[in-house]
Amino acid sequence: MTTPPGWYPDPGHTGNGPAPERWWDGSAWTEQTRAAQAAPAAYGYPQHGAPGAYGYPQQLPGHQGPGTVPGGFGPVQPGGPGQGGGGRKRGPMIAAIAAAVVVVAAAGTVLAVTLGGGDAPHDDPEPAPTESRSSSASPSPEPATSSAAPDPVPTDDEDTLVDALNSIAIPVLDGWRKDDFGRDTDLYIGPYQCKGDTAKQCMRGKVLSETAAGFSETTAEGIAKADMKKNAEAVYGKGEYGDKDYYGGIEKHEELKSAKVTVAGQQGYLVRWKVTNKKGPDGIAQSVAFPSPGGSGSMVVVRFNFDVGGQAPPLADMDKILEGIEPTA
Numbered sequence: 001m002t003t004p005p006g007w008y009p010d011p012g013h014t015g016n017g018p019a020p021e022r023w024w025d026g027s028a029w030t031e032q033t034r035a036a037q038a039a040p041a042a043y044g045y046p047q048h049g050a051p052g053a054y055g056y057p058q059q060l061p062g063h064q065g066p067g068t069v070p071g072g073f074g075p076v077q078p079g080g081p082g083q084g085g086g087g088r089k090r091g092p093m094i095a096a097i098a099a100a101v102v103v104v105a106a107a108g109t110v111l112a113v114t115l116g117g118g119d120a121p122h123d124d125p126e127p128a129p130t131e132s133r134s135s136s137a138s139p140s141p142e143p144a145t146s147s148a149a150p151d152p153v154p155t156d157d158e159d160t161l162v163d164a165l166n167s168i169a170i171p172v173l174d175g176w177r178k179d180d181f182g183r184d185t186d187l188y189i190g191p192y193q194c195k196g197d198t199a200k201q202c203m204r205g206k207v208l209s210e211t212a213a214g215f216s217e218t219t220a221e222g223i224a225k226a227d228m229k230k231n232a233e234a235v236y237g238k239g240e241y242g243d244k245d246y247y248g249g250i251e252k253h254e255e256l257k258s259a260k261v262t263v264a265g266q267q268g269y270l271v272r273w274k275v276t277n278k279k280g281p282d283g284i285a286q287s288v289a290f291p292s293p294g295g296s297g298s299m300v301v302v303r304f305n306f307d308v309g310g311q312a313p314p315l316a317d318m319d320k321i322l323e324g325i326e327p328t329a
Contacts, residue, residue: 007037009036161186165185166300168264168326170324173317184208186209187321189313191203192204197244202280203305205305205313206304207303211301212299221260225269227287232283236277256273258270271286282308285303302325
């Protein structure tokens with residue numbers, strides 16, 4: 001039995017929610033689509049022997065075979081419905097209409113609508129495809145899948161820590177490790193129980209990079225000097241609320257170095273302190289500020305914190321890491 005022309009649920013629909021309707025001209029699907037209509041007929045597959053029932057057309061040529069659904073409609077064939085644009089965007093209104101139809105169906109109200117010649121497609125401004133199209137036209141795109149492929153995972157090697165936001169790559173020296181699970185972009189070496197709070201872990205060496213933010217200063221020198229105070233307090237101090245006791249607080253500090261420096265091809269500035277702590281080992285803290293090589297106009301801060309003595313990394317590692325920072329942009 002031939003299915004008469006009319007609007008039917010789009011067989012090429014693969015997304016969530018109800019399918020929009022596509023115009024069947026009696027022999028083939030056209031590119032004319034419209035939002036699902038809240039007709040008095042129940043959504044669903046046509047009943048047996050009801051060629052005009054609201055749902056999928058019955059016994060369409062080229063749609064039989066394995067995987068067919070009730071009503072004789074099977075997988076989409078090349079060049080068939082669903083391979084081409086022209087449809088309207090689905091939206092909240094479609095979801096509301098579909099929900100209303102589902103409620104009607106659940107209540108057991110099943111009505112069939114016999115479609116004779118069908119309504120002519122009039123609410124879609126785009127013309128239906130014709131045979132007069134040029135043979136050189138580009139082929140229709142494949143139907144969209146229900147979910148997009150995930151973004152590729154960064155493939156930086158184990159010898160480099162990439163700070164993509166700030167367009168720099170930091171070298172990972174022997175014995176150092178990248179923090180692959182934290183929120184920060186950093187390196188560390190030698191975790192151990194803090195002397196001031198044995199429930200916490202301190203690092204014998206740590207390097208952290210981040211975008212400079214919250215500074216009234218705008219120059220590399222101004223930002224480096226202002227960050228040096230924040231750096232020392234964040235690692236060795238008592239914390240913002242006076243409840244941090246990793247090193248028992250800072251007794252005093254001594255400035256070891258304050259100078260211009262070139263980092264990743266950019267003119268920057270560094271400040272280095274030696275910090276004397278009340279508990280545990282003393283520390284060497286260093287803050288370096290420089291413009292991002294990515295051309296964003298933002299400033300980058302790289303913080304260094306090394307223990308003094310014992311199993312701490314040599315101070316030469318601080319210089320090697322800084323000198324090895326390269327631009328990624």
